[in-house]
Amino acid sequence: MIRTLLVCLALFTPAVAGAAPLAKDLFGGEQRASQQTSQAIGSYAKGCGAGLVQLPETGPTWQAMRLSRNRNWGQPELVQYLMDLSSAARQVGWRGLYVGDMSQPRGGPMKTGHASHQIGLDADVWMLPPSRLNLSRSERESISSISIRTEDQRNITSNWTRSHQALLKMAASDPRVDRIFVAAAAKIAMCKTAKASDKTWLQKIRPIAGHNTHFHVRLKCPRGDSRCETQKPSVSELSKGGDGCDETLTWWVTTYLEELRNPPKPTKPKGPRKKTAREYTMADLPKACRGVLAAN
Numbered sequence: 001m002i003r004t005l006l007v008c009l010a011l012f013t014p015a016v017a018g019a020a021p022l023a024k025d026l027f028g029g030e031q032r033a034s035q036q037t038s039q040a041i042g043s044y045a046k047g048c049g050a051g052l053v054q055l056p057e058t059g060p061t062w063q064a065m066r067l068s069r070n071r072n073w074g075q076p077e078l079v080q081y082l083m084d085l086s087s088a089a090r091q092v093g094w095r096g097l098y099v100g101d102m103s104q105p106r107g108g109p110m111k112t113g114h115a116s117h118q119i120g121l122d123a124d125v126w127m128l129p130p131s132r133l134n135l136s137r138s139e140r141e142s143i144s145s146i147s148i149r150t151e152d153q154r155n156i157t158s159n160w161t162r163s164h165q166a167l168l169k170m171a172a173s174d175p176r177v178d179r180i181f182v183a184a185a186a187k188i189a190m191c192k193t194a195k196a197s198d199k200t201w202l203q204k205i206r207p208i209a210g211h212n213t214h215f216h217v218r219l220k221c222p223r224g225d226s227r228c229e230t231q232k233p234s235v236s237e238l239s240k241g242g243d244g245c246d247e248t249l250t251w252w253v254t255t256y257l258e259e260l261r262n263p264p265k266p267t268k269p270k271g272p273r274k275k276t277a278r279e280y281t282m283a284d285l286p287k288a289c290r291g292v293l294a295a296n
């Protein structure tokens with residue numbers, strides 16, 4: 001019975017939806033970048049990328065991982081940033097970086113994973129320090145990163161090292177960076193060990209769920225990209241001008257975890273439920289994204 005119902009739903013869904021294709025399928029089907037001037041269009045979680053550039057699969061100090069996903073694309077600023085950071089990583093004793101998902105060739109919503117990473121300014125960097133930088137394609141599919149956080153989400157594990165902190169500090173201190181997302185336990189550890197006289201960089205480190213096997217770098221809108229939406233609130237607003245080592249950080253290891261165990265009764269939503277990135281059609285994205293899809 002249930003199976004019949006599912007089959008019926010599957011058969012009828014395209015017609016019911018009025019056949020407006022989903023943006024994730026359109027952008028997820030693109031194999032290469034648009035031949036346009038590079039531009040970030042829209043917001044990190046609702047937009048697309050014109051003229052994106054591919055991070056070379058392997059460089060002297062990096063490897064792009066999970067090549068089958070074809071998500072090693074970004075704005076030229078992001079590609080340059082990753083090359084720079086991977087080179088600087090040697091200063092903390094790493095051989096370089098394993099780079100996870102960036103954007104699809106033309107950005108946009110993805111069929112799987114991330115809600116953001118849509119405009120070519122987000123990149124995930126693995127917490128696993130590279131052992132070598134000549135991994136084969138298949139090794140890059142099978143090797144996993146490491147978790148720097150305990151299962152109960154309260155603490156870091158021994159996988160978290162001083163070099164991780166030094167790397168995050170370098171990553172966040174770069175003026176191109178808007179913010180960096182990482183597991184709360186990691187930020188708590190950094191708040192404890194950072195020198196009191198040198199904590200301003202912590203403002204850009206933002207606690208978030210997950211992000212225990214990678215950290216997520218988000219760059220600012222590139223200069224001149226008038227269609228790129230700067231994220232609000234800013235990290236300065238979020239941390240009231242401070243370093244964010246405050247009660248909003250502790251919340252992640254207290255109230256947040258408590259509510260995971262004992263979810264509060266859901267309150268009735270006001271108005272219609274917001275669409276998720278995977279439900280967007282082209283009508284939900286900035287108009288210029290149609291041009292990005294249509295371009296050569």
Ligand SMILES: [Zn+2]
Pocket residue numbers: 114117122123124215216
């Ligand atoms: Zn990410």
